[in-house]
Each structure stands twice: as structure tokens, then as C-alpha cells.
Amino acid sequence: MSTLPAAATRRRAADRNHVRVLGRPGGPVLLLLHGFGSDQGVWERLSPSFLAGHRVVLVDQAGAGRFDADAYDRERYSTLDGYAADLVEVCEELDLRDVAVVAHSVSSMIAARAALRVPGRFRQIFMLAPSARYTDDPAQGYDGGFSAEDVDELLGSLDHNYLSWTADVGPMIMGNPDRPELGEEFTGSFRRLDPGTAHRFARATFLTDSRELLTRVSVPTTVLQCRDDALAPDSAVREVVARLPHGSLVPLRASGHCPHVSAPAETAAAILEHLLPRP
Numbered sequence: 001m002s003t004l005p006a007a008a009t010r011r012r013a014a015d016r017n018h019v020r021v022l023g024r025p026g027g028p029v030l031l032l033l034h035g036f037g038s039d040q041g042v043w044e045r046l047s048p049s050f051l052a053g054h055r056v057v058l059v060d061q062a063g064a065g066r067f068d069a070d071a072y073d074r075e076r077y078s079t080l081d082g083y084a085a086d087l088v089e090v091c092e093e094l095d096l097r098d099v100a101v102v103a104h105s106v107s108s109m110i111a112a113r114a115a116l117r118v119p120g121r122f123r124q125i126f127m128l129a130p131s132a133r134y135t136d137d138p139a140q141g142y143d144g145g146f147s148a149e150d151v152d153e154l155l156g157s158l159d160h161n162y163l164s165w166t167a168d169v170g171p172m173i174m175g176n177p178d179r180p181e182l183g184e185e186f187t188g189s190f191r192r193l194d195p196g197t198a199h200r201f202a203r204a205t206f207l208t209d210s211r212e213l214l215t216r217v218s219v220p221t222t223v224l225q226c227r228d229d230a231l232a233p234d235s236a237v238r239e240v241v242a243r244l245p246h247g248s249l250v251p252l253r254a255s256g257h258c259p260h261v262s263a264p265a266e267t268a269a270a271i272l273e274h275l276l277p278r279p
Contacts (some may be wrong), residue, residue, distance in 0.1 A: 012089075012093070013086065013089040013090045013092075013093045013094075014090060014093060014094060015068060016067065016068045016071040016086070017059040017060055017061070017062075017067060017068075017086055017090055018040070018059070018060040018065060018066035018067060018068070019057065019058065019059050019090055019094070020040070020057075020058045021055060021056070021057050021058075021094075022047065022051055022055075022056045022058065023050060023051040023052070023053075023054050023055050023056040024051070024052065024053060024054060024055055025055065026055065027053055027054045027055040028053075028054050028055065028098065028100065028123075028278040029054070029055050029057060029096050029097070029098060029099045029100065030050050030054040030055070030056050030057070030099075030100050030102060031056075031057040031059070031087075031091075031096070031099050031100070031101045031102070032046070032047065032056065032057070032058055032059075032102050033059065033061070033087065033101055033102065033103040033104065033107040033110065033111055034059075034060075034061060034064065034104055034107065035103075035104035035105030035106055035107045036105060036106050036107075036198075036201050036202065036205050037169075037170075037173065037186065037189055037190045037193070037198075038064065038104075038186070038189045039060050039061075039064040039065030039066075039067075039189070039192070040058040040059060040060050040064075040065055041065065041189075042104075042189065042258075042260065042261060043058060043260060045260065045261060045264035046260040046264045046267060046268055049264070049265070049268035049269075049272070050268070050271075050272075057090075057094070057096065057099075059086075059087070059090060061083055061086065061107070061110075062076075062077045062082065062083060062086060062197065062201075063077065063193060063194060063197030063198065063200075063201060064193060064197075065192075072197065074200065077197070077200055077201065077204070078200050078203070078204060079204050079208070080106070080109055080110050080113060080204050080205075080208055080210070081113060083107075083110045083204075084110045084111075084113035084114045084117065085117075087101075087110060087111065087114040088114050088117050088118050088121075091114070091118065091121050092118070092121075096121065097121060098121075098122075098123040098278050098279060099121055099122050099123060100122075100123050100124040100125075100126065100275060100276070101114075101115075101122060101124070101125050101126065102126040102128065102260075102271060103125065103126065103127055103128065103130075104128045104129065104258070104260060105128065105129055105130065105131075105205075105231065105232070105257065106130075106131075106204075106205040106208075108125070108127035108128070108130035108240075109130065109132060109208065109210040109213070111125050111127070112125065112210065112213060112214060112217050112221075113210075113213065115217055115218075115219045116213070116216060116217060119218050119219055122219045123219070123220075123276055123278065123279075124219060124220050124221070124222065124275065124276045125217075125219050125220070125221040125222070126221075126222050126223075126224060126271055126274075127221060127222070127223045127224065127240065128224050128259060128260060128267070129224070129225070129226050129229055129231065129232045129237070129257050129258070129259065130223060130232060130236075130237065130240050131144060131145070131231065131232040131236040131237065131240065132209070132210040132211040132213075132214055132236070132239060132240050132243065133208070133209045133210065133211055133236070133239075134146050134151065134205070134206045134231070134236070135147070135148055135150075135151050135206065135207070135209075136148070137209075142211075142235070142239065143233065143235040143236070144233075144235075144236050145230070145231065145232070145233045145235075145236055146206070151206045151207070154169075154202075154206065155199070155202060155203060155206065158195075158198070158199055158202055159199055162195040162198070163191065166187050166190040166191050167187055169187075169190065170183050170184070170185075170186040170187030170188075170189070170190055171183030171184075171186070171187065172230050173186060173230065173231055173256075173257045173258065174186045174256050174257065174258055174261070174262070175226075175228055175229065175230060175255050175256020175257055175258075175262070176255060176256045176262050179262065182256075182258075182261060182262055185261070186258070186261075211239065211243055212243075214240060214243035214244050214247075215243050215244075215245065216245075217244055217245065217246075218245065218246065219246070220246045220248075220276060221244050221246060221247045221248070222247075222248050222250055222271075222274045223237060223240055223241050223244075223247060223248065223249050223250065224250050224252055224259065224267065224270055224271075225237045225249060225250070225251050225252060226252050226254050226255055226256060226257065226259050227251075227252070227253070227254070227255040228255040228256065229255070229256060229257050230256075230257060231257045232257060237249070248274075250270050250274060252266055252267065252270060253266060254266055254267065
């Protein structure tokens, strides 16, 4: 049992995940949860749209940004549950209530797990370009966008030559080939990660099936879908919406997998339009 004072215990998660709170003090909470390959800096184009009216909470997930490297636990972060536990601890230690989470990509499934643990903390979830399972499931007629062989090759190439892997994957994830600078930016973000932690997060991302879990999420959830998304094809996104008891779909004009980077104004407008009022 910990003998640390209560104040030290409260600070631990916020320090571990390099939590920053911006915007309007006392305003409704909007927590931005970055996906695989990035850190909280990925929200710099989107977050200004919310600062005047909201308390915006930014975190660095395990292994990313300024996450406390001494707090990294290989076993804890080998599954999405470890990342969800971090999110719950941040919310509890900062006493965040009526939280609206904006979660990108795989972090949509992390937010769903956190909402199942402490549903009373969350008012709403926004899932940007989500997929509940990236690998095809032929037995159930599910198209996740990747065959089992594709995923094995992706994870193998990550382990074999990380720099080459980032050069290929960054632009593929970002999409928008007419704006190559965005792909280069995402490649740079990947390269700031430790290859070992990136590999564990990638395995947790691509080998997890969250479809059944979504059926138990009671929090209202708005799914934002992009065009020409290489990681979350139309079939996968619609499966997410179909599984959610209180899910709704909002198609965006934005293309690629990262609308908060490629189309921040449109993405912010969609979030504000569908944001539920605080009780």
C-alpha cells in the first residue's frame, strides 16, 4: 500500500502524462486524446477553436511526448487497457466531471474502455476516424482494411527498420498526397517515439478487437468519418457506429486519417455543432 501523502498521489497521473489544462477556467471540460504516432502537440491546429469557451485538457499517452519515461511499464502498456487506466486516473486525480473526450483513431477505443470503467465521469465521446478492429474477420464478413498477413508484415517491418517504416507509414496514415508536408510532419512525429514503445502500442492497436466492447458503452458517442481513410475504411467506421448503443455518424469532407491536422476548421466546427450541453 502506498504511503505517499494524498497531494502527491493526486499529482502523480498529471505529471506522468504531462497533463496541461488550457482555456476557460471552470468551463466545460474537453479532453483531447491523441492517437498512435503522435503526442498532444498534434492538437495545436484544433485546440484554439475551443479555448474561449472550454477547459481544454491535453495529455501525452504512454511513450509519447513528455510522458514520464520512468513510469513506462511494458506489461501495463501492452494492451489498450493500460492506456485507458491512465485516462481514468487523470480524470479522477484532477476531479474532471462531465468530460467530453475527443479521441483520435485507436484512442477512440481507449476512451470507450475508460467510459466503461467510470461512465459517470464522461458526458460524451467524439471518435475521430475510429476502427474497432483493423484486421479483417472473414468468418463474420467484416472488412477492417487489413488482412492478417498485412498486419504481420506491418509489425514485422516496424521491428526490422523503424526509420524506413516511419517514412512509409507517416504519409499513408496522413493521406492528402497533394500536401506532402503533412505526411512529412507525421513521419517526424513517429520518429520522436522510442521504437520499442511504438512497437508495443502498434501491436495493441492492430491486434485488438473492440467490437463487442462497444456494445456496452452507454455514453453518447459521435463518430466523425473522413473520406479516403487508409486506416479506417468506410466499412470499419460504420461498424463502430452500428455497435454503439448511442452512436451517431457525422461525415466530413476531410480526407485521410487525421482531420484534426488536415482540416482543423471543419473538424472543430463539427465537434462544436454536436457537442452536448453540460447539465
